[in-house]
Amino acid sequence: MGAVACCAAGGVAWAGPEDALPQKGDRLVLGDGAKAGQPILLDDLPVGGDLVEAVAVDPQGVRRESSRFAKILLVRVAPDQVAEDQRAHAVDGVVALSAICTHQGCTISGWSHDTKRLSCFCHHSEFLPAEGGRVAKGPARKRLPVLPLAKGEGGALMVAGGFLGKPGPGPA
Template identity: 90%
Template sequence: MDRGERRAQGLDRRSVVMGAVACCAAGHAAWAGPEELLPQKGDRLVLGDGAKAGQPVTLDGLPIGGDLVEAVAVDPQGVKREGSRFAKIILVRVAPEQVAEDQRAHAVDGVLALSAICTHQGCTISGWSHETRRLSCFCHHSEFLPAEGGRVAKGPARKRLPVLPLAKGEGGTLMVAGGFTTKPGPGPA
């Protein structure tokens, strides 16, 4: 079959690709809705990577001034919420008095949880400077202030990082206290 015949039958490259995308999207939606893929109130947090992956995140394991920690929410039945890259969570810990007053209800003893996905073009946030208290995205160098509700400190990002409210569980474990939230605010400071 030549190119003209394929086009006549609607089998051009664009149609095939769009059909595949639609098929995958429909299949994905059939097994889980978006709300089921994201962290939910009552989920517990576990370490997402490294030698201790899967172990509960505890306050003792997150020292003030420590490294950025990747976490995963686990539902009450023990199932990890990893079906969407938008479920990626990063944790940082600052001195409790450094958390903005309007963000203290979302933090636990200075621990803040935010989306690990940059609001500029969807790269994964992977940088943390305790000295400047900024998260950074190495794709395009946006910087965010977790203690100020994920506010943009330096663009090109214009939207805050979504914040995940936390609660303290048994033995100092970290629990999800609600879904990701964003608070409207100014862009780069």
């Protein structure tokens, strides 16, 4: 355990388990609000409900939240609305995506119940979570990376694998 120093062009960079991106076997907990830190259960996420910020917690209890690229958004749509090629990564209509916009790296915080789109308020890109984070409206050109999910004991949401793509800006 502990941190590791690594030389970079800009100086020393520190990395430890809390800096890692979500990994298979992590459980998801609420990231903010009165219930922050509590496990997220399927029953906590109604179909068509609000956007939920989640934090991945490794089996040793380390919260993976030091890196902004580890931020996770959850939405739940009707299971039949999840694109067929994305169903293996969702659980009962719950989809997890990176919260970092692929245009300029802003944090995505908008959710429209009507259009079922996530939106970035920096430059107004919109994404379709049920279609694997596909860009619905630019200037972003790259989809939001999906975080595969699994259902754990008692309906708890678990991470089934790492992000399917690099979070944040970069080539499509």
